[in-house]
Amino acid sequence: MTRQTQSGAMKWRYVKQQVFFGLVRLAALILTAALGGLLFYIFINGFRVISWDFLTLPPTDSMTKGGIMPAILGTLYLTVGAIAVALPLGVMAAIYLTEYAKQGKVVRAIRIGVNCLAGVPSVVFGLFGLGFFVVFLQFGSCILSGALTLGILILPTIIGAAEEALKSVPQTFREASLALGVSKWQTILKIVLPNALPGILTGSILGIGRAAGETAPIMFTAAAFFTARLPGSIFDEVMALPYHVYVLATAGTYIEQTRPLQYGTVLVLVALVLGIDLIAIIIRSYMRRKKRW
């Protein structure tokens, strides 16, 4: 091979590389543009609707006017309920998996279980919530049923995040504590958990964001089209932001007329969910930078 063709071949290899890098950058750009475009569009159309009244008044005139306060409140109740269910269960399951369990068939089965639960479609959670909480346990369609359904939906997220957080606590911390004669449970409670807490917190916040945005699981278990009064107990139906968006955009006779309300509700929902996610992301990156070990 002469020197010239050799350098030609070399050049060709770099051309291929440049083309590939271009494609790869394009993929990243498309994703950024998709998110940016969507957020920009929602903001532009939604922010004019947002006012103090919109956030604090109930819907009026057959949901064609007024605000979305009951839906905001309902989403809050459901989300708080979901995290109250999932956080203790998830953290305790994660403690067993990381601190106690010996790697073996049982742990493997538990992990497969967690992965499979994470993959269950949200509408199937809705069906399960309907069949189990609403019908079998006779809770009816209410906050309790919805919160329990959302709770088991975010359970795998919490278990995964808590496991990561517990694993990241250095083994030497545990050994130092055990060497002082502290029991295993005390070590977990006083040494491991406090050090894993920020990580668990981040995971929980992400779980909250997920629960706040889900629609399908609450459709048959908790959400109401419209409630004349605010819920008085956990056995009342509630309005919820995602369901409100769905209902206004697809059902009813005034779809075009309520468009501004839809944009407003979407903006509030997106701001809420992505705001929550962003807080988690910021806490996490702050923690990574501050880490002492």
Added chain:
Amino acid sequence: MTRYQKEIVIKNLFFILSLISILILGLIVVFLFREGLPIFREVSVREFIFGREWYPTYSPPAYGIWPLIVGSLIVTLFSSLLAVPLGVLSAVYISEIAPPAIKEILKSIIELLAGLPSVVLGFFGMVIIAPWLQDTFDLPTGLNIVNASVLLAVMAVPTISSISEDALYAVPQDFKEASYALGATKFETIARIIIPAALSGISTAVILGMARAIGETMVVLMVAGGAAAIPESIFDSVRPMPASIAAEMGEAPFRSGHYHALFATGIILFFMTLAFNLIADFIAQKFKEVGSATL
């Protein structure tokens, strides 16, 4: 109670709680079957799955969910045509090429994309993509396979990207160094060394992404159009399984044939996604030694 006994009690308590995921999976199966199986007193399993007529409210009703299954498979397939290249390429960019600052930003963007509520994407599809498709291609409706597939791809990309990225990271540094030492360019190293070494993790990512798309409800409910028929073109409307369940459950009389049929559709959907997840788990486990992603 002695300290030792207390330790044993706590350990066993946590063990029992750790079984909760399996317990819930079991309960899901039990209650889907409890509410879904009665439909098979009216139709055979074969008629139910392969029947081409879905008219649950007619009399006599027809409970054939084949059009719904086809609808689900088609939107999943088309969405993965978009989501797989986007997801894998963005993962390659993040793990191998991007400067650290851009890497962090892009990871956050993908995480936020994953956090977008599906009802918001569905809404976006209804008010933006649908009218645009309708005008541009002169269609009777913009609520169709293309619209749903694009939005499902947006939902599947974060899953594919983040799991592929883990798999790419897990490829040992030695492999790359050996490749560079042989004079390979960065592209050649990525294409012939890194991606093949991470292939099991990337496959896992793709399968989980598809599982995400097939089970996604709000997007297909709002933008797939809702026609329970086998589509003939990519601009036809379809009614994937989750859409059918979500749309009709509210109207189906309690414990009617329709109600049971929707639960039975849920059974099919559940086992399809379960199969996807088990295959992904199997691949991830089997090829663990070669530096695949830890799930």
